[in-house]
Amino acid sequence: MSDFFPLFLKQVQSPTLGFLIGGIIVASLGSQLKIPDSIYKFITFFLLLKVGLSGGIAIRKSNLAELLLPALAxxxxxxxxxxxxxxxLARCSxxxxxxxxATGGLFGAVSGSTLAAVLPQLDTAGIKYEAWSAALYPFMDxxxxxxAIVVASIYVGRKADGTSEDVDIWAIVKDSLQSSAVTALLLGVALGILTKPEPVYESFFSPLFRGFLSILMIIMGMEAAQRMNELRKVAQWFAIYALIAPILHGFLAFGFGLVIxxxxxxxxxxxVVLAVIAASSSDISGPPTLRAGIPSANPSAYxxxxxxxxxxxxxxxxxxxFIGIAQSMLAT
Known part of the structure; x- marks a missing residue:
């Protein structure tokens, strides 16, 4: 717990949250700043294609035979x-x-920084893990x-229709999977698996990714400022969820891992790797995907x-x- 508050302060200063807060402040001060819709659409497509490419490349380079059951989990x-x-969370008042x-989608998605943090700590603790285990992240992400996009779309479709029995759920699922956000994401995955895009990935997509993500965060912050009233009475539920969910998800994943x-x-x-990626929550792939796929969700919440x-x-x-649990198991 002594490490929690320094990390909390560090996250508040991180580009993802920092630029989001910047957008909120700018909009709250009445600025007339506008980001053209065409630029927003290009940035979103770029970000989602890059996320898909990184996942596809990781899958292609992994040992698919050994990966099968952990990937399914x-x-x-x-x-x-x-x-x-x-x-x-959705049942809370x-x-x-x-x-x-959308919050569940972000917590189900994976944080690359958290994944990067656990691997050297496993090495330091002398706990062996599969070299391909880091490639599990796109299978969860x-x-x-x-x-999250499909569930939200089904809900919105039912709400708009007014009756649950007449809603064509499969049509909503199909529309969700054919949406621009999911299409760009899955296109990137397919290209990462079936082609070898590393040269363009390293020279174009990777260097520009964080800069474009920062611009998107400003846009989302400006939108969030207009909807802050929605959170004032329910912010405590999101805080409680965010404290409990990572630990719960981690134990659930560790249990799956033990069965395998x-x-x-x-x-x-x-x-441990599976548990930690389940405990993590995305700060890279999630925000642009959810912003495009669930535009009615409040970015400041998730x-x-x-x-x-x-x-x-x-x-x-x-x-x-989870490293401590692993050490105690290996010691027995």
Whole structure:
């Protein structure tokens, strides 16, 4: 816990949350700043294509035979985390359904910085893990984001229709999967797997990604400023969720990992990696995907919960917690 508050302050100063807060402040002061819609659409397409490419490249370079069961577990966890938010956070008084589902999508998606933090700590602790275990992240990340978009779309479709029995759920699912956000994401995955885009990825997509993401955060902050009243009475629910969810998701994933360990010999270190990516919440792939896929959700709700609270909990509490559990298991 002594590490939590320094990490909290660091996250508040991070580009993702910092530029979001900057957009909120600018809009609150009555600025006439406008970002043309064409620029926003290009930035969103760029970001989602890059996220998909990185996931596809990671999948192509991994050992698919050994990856099969852990990847299946990661897919199920990504979907399950969204459903947990749907039946917990969304049931809290005053919480808008789309905000809860978007928050679940962001917590189901994976933080690259949290993943990068756990691997050297496993090395320091002398806990072995599969070299390909880092490639599990797109199997959890993409299903979580797509599930959140589909669930939100079904809800909005039912709400607009007024009756649940007449809603064509499969048509809504199809429309969600064919939406520009999901299409760009899946296109990137396919190109990453089927082609070798590393030269253009390293020279074009990777260097520009964080800069474009910062601009998107300003846009989302300006939108969030117009909707701050929605959060004033319910912010405590998002804070409570962000404190509890990473630990709950981590234990759920660690349990999945132990089952696979018994079936296939998946390492205890691999179980820790799976637990930590489940405990993490996205600050890179999630915001642009959810902004495009669930435009009615309030960015200040799901980004604030994830970046300000969820990430410090995952790094300061969940990583040492699951490494400690792994050490105690290996010692027996």
């Amino acid at each position: 990661a897919v199920l966890l990504g979907i399950l985390i969204v459903l947990i938010a749907q039946y917990t 005053g919480i808008r359904f789309v905000d809860a589902v 993409i299903p979580a984001l797509v599930t 360990h018994q079936l296939t010999g998946f390492s205890i270190g691999g179980c 980004i604030g919960a994830s970046t300000a609270i969820g990430t410090p909990v995952a790094i300061a509490i969940c990583i040492p917690l």
